[in-house]
Protein backbone atom coordinates (compact mmCIF):
# COMPACT_ATOMS: atom_id res chain seq x y z
CA UNK A 1 0.00 0.00 0.00
CA UNK A 2 1.06 3.55 -0.64
CA UNK A 3 0.85 6.22 2.02
CA UNK A 4 1.26 9.99 1.80
CA UNK A 5 3.07 11.03 4.95
CA UNK A 6 3.78 14.59 6.04
CA UNK A 7 6.36 15.07 8.76
CA UNK A 8 6.97 18.39 10.49
CA UNK A 9 10.09 18.46 12.63
CA UNK A 10 9.84 20.34 15.92
CA UNK A 11 13.14 20.06 17.75
CA UNK A 12 13.10 21.72 21.19
CA UNK A 13 15.03 24.99 21.17
CA UNK A 14 17.05 23.82 24.17
CA UNK A 15 18.08 20.48 22.63
CA UNK A 16 21.91 20.40 22.67
CA UNK A 17 23.40 20.94 19.22
CA UNK A 18 25.31 17.65 19.30
CA UNK A 19 22.17 15.68 20.23
CA UNK A 20 20.26 17.31 17.35
CA UNK A 21 23.14 16.59 14.95
CA UNK A 22 23.22 12.91 16.01
CA UNK A 23 19.44 12.56 15.59
CA UNK A 24 19.59 14.13 12.10
CA UNK A 25 22.52 11.92 11.04
CA UNK A 26 20.75 8.75 12.21
CA UNK A 27 17.49 9.90 10.59
CA UNK A 28 19.32 10.43 7.28
CA UNK A 29 21.00 7.02 7.44
CA UNK A 30 17.72 5.20 8.08
CA UNK A 31 15.83 7.31 5.50
CA UNK A 32 18.41 6.41 2.85
CA UNK A 33 18.35 2.72 3.84
CA UNK A 34 14.54 2.68 3.54
CA UNK A 35 14.78 4.43 0.14
CA UNK A 36 17.26 1.80 -1.08
CA UNK A 37 14.85 -0.90 0.13
CA UNK A 38 11.97 0.69 -1.82
CA UNK A 39 9.97 1.44 1.32
CA UNK A 40 10.45 5.24 1.31
CA UNK A 41 9.52 5.90 -2.32
CA UNK A 42 9.57 9.70 -2.34
CA UNK A 43 11.04 12.29 0.00
CA UNK A 44 10.39 15.95 -0.72
CA UNK A 45 11.17 19.05 1.32
CA UNK A 46 8.21 21.42 1.75
CA UNK A 47 9.70 24.73 0.68
CA UNK A 48 10.11 27.16 3.53
CA UNK A 49 9.31 24.65 6.28
CA UNK A 50 11.28 22.16 8.36
CA UNK A 51 8.93 19.53 6.99
CA UNK A 52 8.70 16.92 4.29
CA UNK A 53 6.15 15.11 2.18
CA UNK A 54 6.92 11.47 1.62
CA UNK A 55 5.44 8.43 -0.06
CA UNK A 56 5.88 5.11 1.75
CA UNK A 57 5.24 1.70 0.21
CA UNK A 58 4.52 -0.87 2.92
CA UNK A 59 2.13 -3.82 3.22
CA UNK A 60 -0.26 -2.36 5.79
CA UNK A 61 -1.04 0.32 8.38
CA UNK A 62 0.77 -1.56 11.15
CA UNK A 63 4.00 -1.78 9.15
CA UNK A 64 3.82 1.93 8.38
CA UNK A 65 3.32 2.68 12.06
CA UNK A 66 6.28 0.51 13.06
CA UNK A 67 8.46 2.08 10.33
CA UNK A 68 7.63 5.63 11.42
CA UNK A 69 8.27 4.77 15.07
CA UNK A 70 11.77 3.57 14.15
CA UNK A 71 12.72 7.03 12.89
CA UNK A 72 15.15 8.73 15.29
CA UNK A 73 13.26 12.03 14.90
CA UNK A 74 9.89 10.36 15.59
CA UNK A 75 9.55 11.88 19.10
CA UNK A 76 10.12 15.33 17.60
CA UNK A 77 7.81 15.19 14.58
CA UNK A 78 4.15 15.91 13.97
CA UNK A 79 3.11 13.25 11.44
CA UNK A 80 -0.01 13.04 9.34
CA UNK A 81 -0.80 9.97 7.22
CA UNK A 82 -3.11 9.62 4.24
CA UNK A 83 -3.62 6.09 2.87
CA UNK A 84 -3.66 6.11 -0.93
CA UNK A 85 -5.40 3.95 -3.50
CA UNK A 86 -5.47 3.99 -7.25
CA UNK A 87 -7.39 6.82 -8.91
CA UNK A 88 -9.59 5.51 -11.76
CA UNK A 89 -8.35 8.27 -14.09
CA UNK A 90 -4.66 7.75 -13.39
CA UNK A 91 -2.48 6.77 -16.35
CA UNK A 92 0.13 5.31 -14.03
CA UNK A 93 -0.16 1.78 -12.78
CA UNK A 94 2.76 1.79 -10.37
CA UNK A 95 0.46 2.15 -7.35
CA UNK A 96 0.78 -1.04 -5.33
Ligand SMILES: O=C(O)CC1=CCC(=O)O1
Pocket residue numbers: 007009027028029031050051052073
Ligand atom coordinates in the same frame (compact mmCIF):
# COMPACT_ATOMS: atom_id res chain seq x y z
O1 LIG B 1 14.30 16.88 7.54
C1 LIG B 1 13.23 16.23 7.60
O2 LIG B 1 12.24 16.52 6.93
C2 LIG B 1 13.16 14.99 8.46
C3 LIG B 1 13.80 13.90 7.76
C4 LIG B 1 13.22 12.84 7.19
C5 LIG B 1 14.25 12.02 6.58
C6 LIG B 1 15.45 12.78 6.89
O3 LIG B 1 16.60 12.48 6.61
O4 LIG B 1 15.14 13.91 7.58
